Every structure is written in structure tokens, then in C-alpha cells.
Amino acid sequence: MNFLNLKSTLAVGALLAMASFSSCNGGGSAADNKSDSAATGNSDANTLLGAGSTFDYPLFSKLFSEYNKLNGLRVNYQSIGSGGGIQQLTSKTVDFGASDAPLNGKQDSTLSAPALHIPVTAGAVVISYNLAEIKDTLNLTPSIIADIFLGKITKWNDAKIAATNKGVKLPNAPIVVTHRSDGSGTTGIFTSYLDKVSEEWHAKVGKGNSVNWPAGLGGKGNEGVAGSVKQTPGAIGYIELAYAVQNGMAFAKVQNKAGNFITPSIASVTAAANITLPADSKVSLTNTEAADGYPISGFSWVLIYKEQNYNNRSADRATRLLKLLSWMIHDGQQFSGALNYAPLSPAAVTTGDAILKSATYDGKPILQ
């Protein structure tokens, strides 16, 4: 090939690159449209689509399989993470999203229509540690937890820890702080707790699904943090309750707002959620007012659009979705205990019921 030829080849290459690039975007929206039609029920009216929280996934698979036995309805749930679930709901590619945190202002404003939050279950985050020589359960106060994760308390025999654990022989060992490295609702709950109980945390770090950790190591997923806590002598980390119970990990009692030291359990998480809820159920349960409630806990929500007639969805599809959700917060709750999820408190069920009844199709309520 001569010089001219090479030049034209390059020009063609650049053109093709442009074309492929612009068709990238086009391709993306085409795919969206395709799955749009899936969500509108053109493909299979008997399959609902959902996406979101990985925390909810084990519970949801149990619930959906039980519901399938009753009604024959199939639910295809993709556990791609809360953020992903919200994105999919925003682009209307799913019937419902699931999230461990309520929509934040920015996410709310990108939605084309108002969304409803229905609390479906509650989870808790426990503080797990690795101190081989200590048999008793450690008592931790909010300020101890904040100081450890801020990197201010660095030894296990610190005077502050000793003061709340009288009679426990604490070792003179360094504390190895472990946190999640991946963005996660677990981190969201934990940091929203620290944000509430510690001024310094609020000023320095704040709350979010990923934050700028002032100290410690990161592990990927619950298993990453749990693995590093199990392996490292003197380690401390935060893990989802269900995961810690299933893997027999030691975890601390945490002092709640009322001043009681509470052992994290399904019962104490349900208790934490038994408070006066706002009508939209968008409430953070961390640092709960309930006297016997575990303070580091939070709801997980299913998100749906308030007006169910969008994208040519059928009224039938909307009714199926609402009936499923109603079953989940009532009869479905009997399955949560066995999977280490906290059943909804009576207050949460009442609020959830009211929210479900506010969902409409063409402006008319779907559930009576």
C-alpha cells in the first residue's frame, strides 16, 4: 500500500470508530426499549421483573418461590445492588426495585414520576471482633465504635473500652479496623449510624454506601470483612447480622439511645423498627428510640411507581405486582426468621399497607 492508501485507510478507521461510538449509545437505548416492552407485559404477563439489593436476595428467592406455589406467578429478580435497582426503576425496565436505602434527593429528581417505598424486611449490622482470649461478649458504646473506626482508639486495652467492660481482661493488642471495600447498603446503614452518634464522624466522614475511611483495611463483601476479622488477631469489623449468625462469629452488644446494651438479634431488630413511622416509611432506623431495639439496623424497601399505568402496562400486571407486595409484607413475613431476617414490626406493616393502598392505576386505587 502506498502512502495515499495508508492515509485513506486511517481516515476510514477514524470514521468507523466514530460510527461505532455513536452506535454504542444508540445500541444502549435500543436495548432499553426492548426490555421496556418486557416490563410492560408484552412478552410474558405471568413474569414480574425486579432488580436491586443483594441483601434482600436470599429472602426474596424464598418468598418468590413460595408465592409461585400459591399463585403460579413468576418473579425474575436480579440482585445487582441497590444502586443498580434504582437505575433500572428509573429507566422503567423493571416492575419494582429494591434498595437498602431510601432514594436520595438526586435519585428522586431523576425519576419521571413519584415512587413509593414499601418496607419489606429489616436487617442489622453487627460489630464483630477477633479476640481469642476473651469469652465474654464485649459491650461497646457509640462513642467507642466511632473512635475505633476514626482510628483514635488503637489498642484493645484503651481506658474507654475498659470502662464499659469491667472485669474483662483486655489484651494490650493493636486494633485492626476492617471495613467494606465495595459500595454497599451495609456500609450505608453503619455509616448513617456513626453519622448520627458522632459529631466528629459527621464532620470528617459522613454517610454513604462508600465513604472515605479514615482508618483500616477494606474487604470485599461480607465474606471479605468476615474473612479478615477471622484471620487477623485483634481485628474488628462490621458485618450483616444474617451473615455473622450463619458463620458463628462473635459480635458485640451495642448501647442504644435509651442506654441499654443490646445484643443484635432478629427480635431486637424488629423491636428497633417498632417506632412511629412517617407516612412514606422513609426513615432511618439507626440509633432508634425504641428502648429494647438494636441501634445499627435499617429497613430494606421495595420501590414502585405510585402511578402504575406507564409504558402501556396492563392493569392486570399492576394488580399482580401489588398483590405480591401485599403478600410479602403480611404472610411472607413468616419466612424471614428462618433466614435470619427480622420480620417487620406491626407499625411497619400498618404503614406498608397504607402505602400500597395509595398506588393507583389511571388514578384509581388498585388494592381496596
Add this chain to the structure above:
Amino acid sequence: MNGTTIDQDNLTLSEVSLGVIGSVSRPIKVGQKVKRLYRQIRTENVFKRMLVLMGLLMIVLVVGILLTLIVESMPSIKALGLKYLWGKTWDPVQDVYGAYPFLLGTLLTSFLALIISVPFSIAVAIFLGEYYPKGWLPNLLKNTVELIAAVPSVIYGFWGLAVLVPVVRGFETKIGVEPVGVGIFSSALILAVMIIPYAASLGRSVIQMVPSQLKEAAYSLGATRWEVIRSVIIPYTKSGLFAGILLSLGRALGETMAVTMVIGNTSIIPKNIFAPGNTMASVIANEFTEADKPVYLSALIELGLVLFLVTVVINMIGKRVISRFTNE
């Protein structure tokens, strides 16, 4: 494309004129011959065009990825500017993003891994290329080394977390640094193991290609084996060996899973090589799924862009070094 058609015209013209000369005696046969020639030329051209298309596709792919990365990271580039590159804070809550700790982590782990792995890979290459090119033991060694490259990286991560990290922790306790086990050093060790095969395989093939006349000449002058390796084989193969090392480095820069599992994932700038850190690839893997703000997502994509550019720059430097070696 122009050149191709001209070529074709020239060829057919000359063939036809030849045919005309011969046509005096056998007009029918020549017509068939010309037809056959046309078909041959057409196949030839189709094949050539296909090759050009495939080649172009590669260029399109790379340029397309680069453009996508640039466009998608525009929000972050606009919001943060060049400060992104040397900013030391990565704070998704405040929407402040600085890639410096991860840039440092990526370069530290990769080059450390390279330093650890090079003696091993060169030794394996010389052993297999020069000392024992044939036999069951060298074959076993060769296949084993190649298998190292075939093992999925998540398995290295598991092995690193379960076996290597406790060993490193013990070592750290002995030398008196903070005994966390995970960190830059552990990741570099894992990476070193993972990248050995790349340099070793390429090194083995170039060493085997050293002309035997050169080696025999050196032996006949009374050189020992060590002297032959040092003064004939290494100088003759250095560009090939370097290319292998470069390939290893490329692998180390982009490795994600195994590193994520043993590096400790903290955005605090590492104080020494035993401290935990983070690499660009592992930050992307960790935080992409839950990046819930536009600038956050864009900052992660920009991290991908930086990684892309770092790889390109290192490759270009490598190419320069190779060509300098070869020109000597």
C-alpha cells in the same frame, strides 16, 4: 483501496494482452484461462479486503473504547479538572475524587511484582531454552509454567488470602511493621507469581532461536556455558526478553481480582511497601456497582481512562527501549 483496483487492472491488462498473443492458435482455451484468472484475482481481492477489514476493526475497537472512556468521564473532568490526577482524597460523600493513591498503588504493586518475578522468569527461560530444551522434566516444567497463566485470578486471590497473607503477617511481625498481612507487598508477591509465565514463555522461545553457529563459535573459542549465556545468548535475545517482561508488566497493571482480595483496599496513601493500599483496577471493581452519583460514576470511569493511558505510555516507553536495544 485505490491501490488494489490499480493492481487488479494492471494484472488483468497484462494477462489479457498475453491471451491475445496466444489467441491466434487457441482462442477458446484462452478465454477459459482468462475467466479462471479473473476468479482467482477476485478471491485474492476478497481475502485481502477481509484482512484489511479485520485489521481496521481492531483499530476501531481501541479508538472506540478510548472515545467512550473520554466522553463518559467528561462530567468528572469538568468537575475536578487536572487536580484529579494528584488529589490525595477519594471521598464519595463529599464528591471529591483524587486518583493519586490508586495510581501510586498500581505502579508500586506492578513494578515490585516485576522486580520479584524477573529473576525467576529469566531463569526458567534459560533453563528451558538452553540447558534442557527436551525431555520429560523440562516438558513438565514448561507445561506447569504455562498452567500458571491459565489459572483464573480469583483462585490466586483465594490462595493469597488463605495461605500467603498469614505467612506475610508472620514475616511482618518479625521485622516489626504493623502485622496486617494484606497490603502492597502481598499483592506484589501474588502478581509476581501470576506474571512469571509471560516473560518465561517468550524468553524460552527467543533463547531457542539463537543460531547454534554463534554458540558453537563461542564454545570453540573456549567459552564456558556461563560465558556463552552471558556474552552470546543474553545480548542476542535481550529485545525478546524485554518484550516478555513488558508483557508481564501489562498483565500486572491490569490485574484486578487477585489484587483486590489481598491489597487491603484503603485509599490512605501507603507509608511503606507493607502497608495496605489500593489499585485503580480494584477501586473500579469495588465501587462501580454502587456508584450512585453521576460525578462518582464518571470519576470511576476516568480512573479507567487513566489506567488505559498509563498502560499505553508504559508500552510506548517499552517499544522505544526495545528498538534501541535492537539497533545497537
